[in-house]
Amino acid sequence: MKTPTRAELEKMSYDELDELASELAEEDEAIKTIRHYFIDEFWKRMSEKAILPSDLGDGEMIGVSLEGTPVLWAKVEGKIYALGDRCPHRGFPLHHKGKLDGYTLTCAYHGGQFDIRTGACLRHPTETYPCQTFDVQTADDGTIVCQVVKGKPG
Numbered sequence: 437m438k439t440p441t442r443a444e445l446e447k448m449s450y451d452e453l454d455e456l457a458s459e460l461a462e463e464d465e466a467i468k469t470i471r472h473y474f475i476d477e478f479w480k481r482m483s484e485k486a487i488l489p490s491d492l493g494d495g496e497m498i499g500v501s502l503e504g505t506p507v508l509w510a511k512v513e514g515k516i517y518a519l520g521d522r523c524p525h526r527g528f529p530l531h532h533k534g535k536l537d538g539y540t541l542t543c544a545y546h547g548g549q550f551d552i553r554t555g556a557c558l559r560h561p562t563e564t565y566p567c568q569t570f571d572v573q574t575a576d577d578g579t580i581v582c583q584v585v586k587g588k589p590g
Contacts, residue, residue, distance in 0.1 A: 487580050489516060497541070499531030507570065507582065510552050512539055517552045518572050518582040524548075524557070524565035541567075 440448070440456070448456070487509055492498065497510035499521040506521035508531045521530050523543040533544035540558060541550045549559040555567040570582040
């Protein structure tokens with residue numbers, strides 16, 4: 437539907453304005469339905485690539501690819517965290533020979549350290565760029581899912 441200009445709106449009768457308002461409300465409802473469907477489908481696709489809490493032991497981590505994005509899953513004190521599986525310094529996979537000590541993840545390449553809860557850089561050879569973190573949720577079936585959002589780290 438073409439959005440009317442202010443001049444066109446001023447020329448409309450009350451009945452025409454009422455009809456336009458109804459059409460816009462229907463469009464708004466359609467947009468909400470589409471958004472809802474997209475979000476449901478997005479989480480469904482993500483959960484197909486998700487993990488169960490039992491897949492990781494406490495203090496363990498694994499690297500996976502979600503929607504083409506490298507993601508590191510880590511479990512500390514029974515809680516699962518997800519962050520970008522690339523060191524911001526040189527792009528080295530953090531899960532590959534990296535060390536997880538409590539909430540501190542150490543990159544095996546140059547020794548950069550990151551807090552897996554926040555992605556904050558705790559120690560780094562040169563820069564102090566954070567790791568990207570992802571919102572982690574538990575689905576109804578008990579799987580752990582995360583929403584991968586492309587964008588700048590942090």
